[in-house]
Amino acid sequence: MEKIWFDEYKRTGIQDKITLPAENTSLVDIFESNLKKYSTRDAFVFMDKKITYQELDVASRKFAVYLQSLGLSKGARVAVMMPNVLQYPVASLAIIRAGYVLVNVNPLYTSRELEHQLNDAGVEALIIIENFATVYQKILGKTPVKHVVVASVGDMLGFVKGHIVNFVLRSVRKQIPAWDIPGHIRFNDAINKVNPNQYKRPNVTLSDLAVLQYTGGTTGVAKGAELTHRNLIANILQIQNLFDSKFKQVDAADIAEFRMISALPLYHILAFTVCELYGMCQGATNLLIANPRDLPALIKEIDKFKPTIFPGVNTLFNALINNESFRQLDHSKMKLTVGGGMAVLPSTAAAWKKYTGVIIHEGYGLSETSPVAVFNPPVSEEFSGAIGIPIPSTDVAILDDDGKEVPLGERGEIAIRGPQVMKGYWNRPDETAKVMTEDGYFRTGDIGIMDERGYIKIVDRKKDMxxxxxxxxxxxxxxxxxxxxxxxxxxxxxxxxxxxxxxxxxxxxxxxxxxxxxxxxxxxxxxxxxxxxxxxxxxxxxxxxxxxxxxxxxxxxxxxxx
Missing domain, CATH: 3.30.300.30 (ANL, C-terminal domain)
Structure with a gap:
């Protein structure tokens, strides 16, 4: 299919290609470069506690040393099961910096769901937030996990505030479940028992596996999408290419320091890549929201923080614009609102623009695509109602049941090819073969239509998802x-x-x-x-x-x- 979206690239200032680094590069290089480059800036904020990029560098390097001290082999799977708290970015960066594979786990999983994922991924170490440790307790001895690190919400908030927060949370639960996990170590103890100078930089390349992101794929069986260092670096560069088309037109004083709100959970691939990884490459300050359903608390945080970029889903946007307190906030610092995860309704987009003055730019992707594959040009001046055009270095084809491209304007299955497309499903070559075409397209299972400008609209789902x-x-x-x-x-x-x-x-x-x-x-x-x-x-x-x-x-x- 002719790449009809090239004209849209030219009109909006988006480049059609990205340039990947050399094969011997990895996310470790990306982390170390940006942690040093933005060392004095605030990296993450949680409950008014700020940590700088330098502090993030030291803490993640120390935790990487602790993990390496366990004797795990290169490529070992290490799971993180926690909401948006300060320990998440420390742990996730540390796992990758140590040469291991990050396995993101939803902290709200039941014991049955957790047992399946830990066994399927062959997880050897688990970092879990104390509030949800009872879920793991029920499956002790039923998984390959040998090492457990338990974190408490207040552990990185400072001595006084941290103790108060932990006391309140433990009082609500009326127990400290972590005490019943044999051989566990506290998160702070793990960090404090090692010397960051003992860190051994792993030999990893673009081809090595970085993240196992679990998804149902095309069936209901949860399986791990294998995301390599190449996949994630490519998506970071693709997102940067897109957003640069917007921010180079904005007053430099307004974006001297990016301020991004992470109301979506970082264990979800959208927030992990867009907020944590891309944000870090821009020296962004990320506001971590552990419970976005608490609207009064969320709105107070937004009022104090005044984000530059606001990624979210339709349900969150809709809840906020129907809240009078949010409507009255000063939204002048907000420059870009990113909608993903589900369809953004036109009514929501119209109300959002009315009260914030900002257009919601919708995108589309999946765990299998790291995730961003299609996006509306950030300089667009109206809500399109479509998921956008293919992002740089990405081909999208609309296929019939026989795998042949359909004419423009006709329905077919959305298929994606690009450097951000996963390596495959973990230990499931049969499932990988079902979704990958011979010429490298990933068949999404979603039914869409592409118009004459290259914009794609989802009209149905082939899956029963x-x-x-x-x-x-x-x-x-x-x-x-x-x-x-x-x-x-x-x-x-x-x-x-x-x-x-x-x-x-x-x-x-x-x-x-x-x-x-x-x-x-x-x-x-x-x-x-x-x-x-x-x-x-x-x-x-x-x-x-x-x-x-x-x-x-x-x-x-x-x-x-x-």
Whole structure:
């Protein structure tokens, strides 16, 4: 397909290509260069505690030394299970600086979900926040984890404030679960027991694996997208290329220091790449928000911080613009709002511009693409309603079921080729083969249309994926859990529209035992599924619609629910 988006690049000042560094380069080089370059700037802010790039350099180097002291081999998988607290950037940088592979884990996972991911990735060390340590306790001895580091929210907030925060959180839980994990070490103790001068720089290259980012991919089985140093560095450069087209037109005094808000969780690939990695390469100050659902607290932080860049999802933007306190804030410092994870609704975009004066620039990507692959030019002066055009050094094709490109304006599966596309799925060559074409395109499973300007609009999903507040929820996983209930004969899960979350899961159930109730099923789901994966509605049926070969027809259930 002719690269019809080149004209849009020229119009908006975006370059069509990026230049990757030499093969012997890695994220370690990127980290060390920028940690030194921006040493005096504030890197992260959490609960009014600031750490500079120099402090981040020392802390992450010390934690890297601790990890290396454990005797782990190059490429060992180390998991981080925590929300947006100061320990997350320290730990994530340290893992990569030590030559290991970062495995991001949702801290809200149930024990069942955590057990699967730790086993699948072969995780040898786990860094976990104390508040969620009880989840790991339930699976002690069932995973390959040999080393556990436990962090408390207040550990990096200073002696007095840290003790107060930890005391309050422990009082709420009425226990200190970390005490029951044999052989664990406290995060601060791990850092303080080593000398940063003992750090041994690993021999890693662009081809080495850097991150295992778990996703459902094209099925409901959670699997790790293998993101190499090349994938992530490429996406950093691609994002930088895009955003430079905007910021070189802004008064230099306004962006002398980037201020980015991380309200999205850093364990999610969007925030990890855009906020942490790209932000660090710009010397940005990142405001960490652990709980964006606490709107009054979030708005107070926004008022104090006044971000330059605001990445988010539609549900967050919508909640904020419907809050009078947020509307009254001074938004003059905000220069770019980035929408991703789920579709940005036109009504949300219009209200956001009305109250902030800033256009939401929507993009598109997946864990498998590091994640950004398509984006609206940041200098655009109106909300397009589309996910944008392919970013630099990225090809997008719209394919039919036979893998052939469809004419402009016709529907087809969005397929992506570029340096940010994953190496494959961890230990799943069969699943990798299903999504990669012979000429290197990754088939996303999303159905889109490309217009004559190169703009792409998503119109449907080939997958049966449910999108809840920007998080992928796969019916197969929900069905597998619910089917284990002794009173359930058959079950199917679909997504139904929801004003707050975009979609929520709904169950269709055939009873094995007539006494089964909706309340029983929802309680069972609560025990076994993370909050956003839990069904919100249950409908009992005598039979589920099936094809001639016995496959449940979710499409008919979706039609029935409209």
């Amino acid at each position: 449910i999108l809840v507040s920007g998080f992928n929820v796969y019916p197969n996983e929900i069905e597998e859990v619910i089917s284990q209930h002794p009173k359930v004969l058959e079950v199917a899960a679909i997504g139904v529209a929801d004003e707050k979350s975009g979609e929520v899961p709904k169950l269709f159930v055939v009873k094995k035992d007539p006494s089964l109730t909706t309340e029983e099923l929802l309680a069972f789901a609560k025990q076994n599924l993370t909050g956003y994966k839990r069904p919100r509605y249950v409908e009992f049926m005598d039979d589920l619609p099936k094809s001639n070969v016995g496959k449940i027809l979710r499409k008919e259930l979706r039609t029935q629910s409209k």
